[in-house]
Amino acid sequence: MRLPVLVCLVAIGALCAPAASAASRVLVQTRNYDIAGNSGAALIEAMDSKGPKHGFTTRAIAQTAYTVNWDFDTGQDNGFCRLRRANGTLNLFYTYPRVASATTPALRKRWNRFFAGVRAHEETHGRIARQMMQATEKSITGLRLADDPFCYKTRSEAQRRIRDVFAEYEARQNAFDASQHRDGGHVEHLIAALMGKP
Template sequence: MRPAVEVCLLMAGLCAAFVSPAAAGMKLDFKTKTYPISGRTGTELVEAMNREGPKRGFMAHAIAQTSYTVDWELKVTEDGGICRLADATGTLNLTYTFPSVASDLSPSLNRRWKRFYAGVRAHEREHGRMAKAMVRATEKSIIGLTRENDRFCIKTRHAAKRRIRDVYNQYEARQVAFDKREHSDGGRVERLVEALMGKH
C-alpha cells in the first residue's frame, strides 16, 4: 500500500526583470524552514506529517517541500540598432521545508527517523540541484543573444523571456519525472515511509 503522504511538492516560478548593470553568475538565496510533529511510533509520525506538512493542493499535505522562484537581472546594450544581451544574473530563491520531531523518541524509532530524514533531505536537495542547473543553463542560453533593427531592445527582451521560459519548461519536466520515479510503487519514497513505520 502506498503512503498517504508525499515527500516533495515542487513549486516554481520565474520573474524576469531587465535592469542595468547586472553582475555575472548565479546568485543563491536559500532558506530552510521546519514544522513540528510528534508521535510515539513511526505510524504516528507519518500521520502527523500528513496533518501538519506543507500544503499540496487545497487539502493534501506533503512530508517536505522544495519551493523556488528565480529573479532575473538582464543587462542589454544597444549600438546602431543592434541590441545585445550582454550579461545575465539569475537569483535563485530556494526554500526547503522539513519536519522536525518535537517529542522524545525511543532509541529504535530515533534510528529509523534519522534514516528517514536523511532520505527526505537527499530527495529535496536533488530538486534544489536541478533548480540550480536550470538557472545556469538559462544564463548560458541567453547571454550574447542579439537582435538587429532593435533600437529599443524590445525584440531582444521578448526573445530572452521566451528562452527563459523554454529552459524552465525543460527542467520542470525533469523535476516532474524525478518525482514520478521517486513516488512510484516500490520507489524510494514508499520505502522510506514504510521503513519509518517499521514495515521492513
C-alpha cells in the same frame, strides 16, 4: 515536492557596454515544522496533518519551493541590440519535519534514516533548480540581434529563452517526482522503513 515561480525583470540601457555577461546567485532558506509521536505510524500521521500544503486538501512530508528572478538590461552596440547584463537569483526554500517529542532509540534510528532519505530527495530538487539556472545563463549569454533599435525583440528573445529552459527543467523535476513517488518507489520504501515494516 516543489513549488516554482519564474519572474523576469527588465532594465533598459542606453549606452554601449562590453559583451553580455550572465551571473546567478542562490539563496537558501530552511524551515521546519514540529511533529510528535511515539511510533513511526504516529509520526507519519503527524506529517500528514502538519506538513506543507500540497494542493488544496493534501499535505507533503517535505517541500522544496523556489522562485527564479532574472534582471537584465540591453543596449545598442554597433547596430545591434545586445543583452549587456543578466543576473539571476534562485531563492530556494526547504521545509522539513522535525521530531519534537522523545523517542525510543529504535524509533530515533529509523527516523534518522527516513529523514536522510527525505533530505536527499528535496536536495535533488534543489540541484535540478541550480542546473536550470546554469542552463539559462548559457542560453542568454552573448545574445544580440540586428535591426532592433528599441531592443524589444532582444528582450523578448531573452524572456523566451528563459521560459523555455524553465519549462525543460520543470519537466525534469516532474519526472524525478514521478519516479520517486510511484507505487513501490523510494518514498514508499522510506515510509515503510520508518513504520518498521520490512
